[in-house]
Amino acid sequence: MLNIIGKRYINLTISGTLFVVSIIALIIFGLKPGNDFTGGSLLEVKFPGNLPTNAEIQTVLAPLNLNQITIQPTSNGSVMLKMRNLTEAEHQAVLTTMRAKYETSTAKLLELRFETIGPAVSATLKQKTLWAIILVVLAHVVYIGYAFRKVARPVASWKYGVVAELAMIHDVTITMGVFAVLGHFLNVEVDIPFVVACLTVLGYSVNDTIVIFDRIRENIIRHSSEDFPGMVNKAINETLGRSINTTVTTLITLTALFIFGGESIKYFSLALLVGIFLGAYSSIFVASPLLVEWFNWDRRKNA
Numbered sequence: 067m068l069n070i071i072g073k074r075y076i077n078l079t080i081s082g083t084l085f086v087v088s089i090i091a092l093i094i095f096g097l098k099p100g101n102d103f104t105g106g107s108l109l110e111v112k113f114p115g116n117l118p119t120n121a122e123i124q125t126v127l128a129p130l131n132l133n134q135i136t137i138q139p140t141s142n143g144s145v146m147l148k149m150r151n152l153t154e155a156e157h158q159a160v161l162t163t164m165r166a167k168y169e170t171s172t173a174k175l176l177e178l179r180f181e182t183i184g185p186a187v188s189a190t191l192k193q194k195t196l197w198a199i200i201l202v203v204l205a206h207v208v209y210i211g212y213a214f215r216k217v218a219r220p221v222a223s224w225k226y227g228v229v230a231e232l233a234m235i236h237d238v239t240i241t242m243g244v245f246a247v248l249g250h251f252l253n254v255e256v257d258i259p260f261v262v263a264c265l266t267v268l269g270y271s272v273n274d275t276i277v278i279f280d281r282i283r284e285n286i287i288r289h290s291s292e293d294f295p296g297m298v299n300k301a302i303n304e305t306l307g308r309s310i311n312t313t314v315t316t317l318i319t320l321t322a323l324f325i326f327g328g329e330s331i332k333y334f335s336l337a338l339l340v341g342i343f344l345g346a347y348s349s350i351f352v353a354s355p356l357l358v359e360w361f362n363w364d365r366r367k368n369a
Contacts, residue, residue: 068306071299074355081352085236088243091250097242098249100134100257102186107152109160109180112144114173123147124329126167130159134255136330144178151182186258195261199268203231206272214279217286220294221361226279229360233353234271237344238264244340245333259334267341274312274349278305279357295358302354313346 070077118126120137123145127135136148152160157180165175210227217223241264248254281301289297317339324335 100255263337271345
């Protein structure tokens, strides 16, 4: 049996360091917002002949350093390109580059429209999303506290919920910190899919933690809770195989999406890769050790 709880200070130190570094990266670098948050330019063109793939268009325009480009084919055979705000010189450079690649002497590339668009995510939507996340976190704590009401000793049931949420915050913050670093050094932008990935990580992290906490609850009901740290360590080992199997199969799928899924979902897949790995890690090496530390702190206070 692995003595994970006995070596918890090593794991908590690693996690704490990553968390602090992520906070610093977010403060210093910040996240680099994409077109969904800042708005930009919309260019609609009609290609001669067959439509090129999105990846091919991305490759053709890559030398222009336009950062993130969202490419969307339409029902009338044209293609819409959403990108950062372009100057007129950049606008003409995009057209010149694509015409040089795709035009022939008999078939021309047509510009159907070019306009400035506003952000897809408004300030009101951001505020509502923040409040929704806060309410969900509070609901998690209340529900977990109610679900664990039969094991209110030796640790109060609501503390399971608080610890699960702390682990969740740990996972999402480090994921955002990774993208803050990528945005600063590699110009990786965050968009609506990134927000979706973070929300997915929220759910995955809590779910993975609750699996271990539920086994702790079962062990407390069946056996004595005198050795609470030992009980937690036993629960981790009993669910370790399930956690590893579930996480590895998920990460294999996400790795395939990251490598072969194309440019449009590349960083969405990366955010899920980082977040789900952290969710599995934190449920074993962060949430459960924090629960034991809270138990030890209460015991010292009462003594």
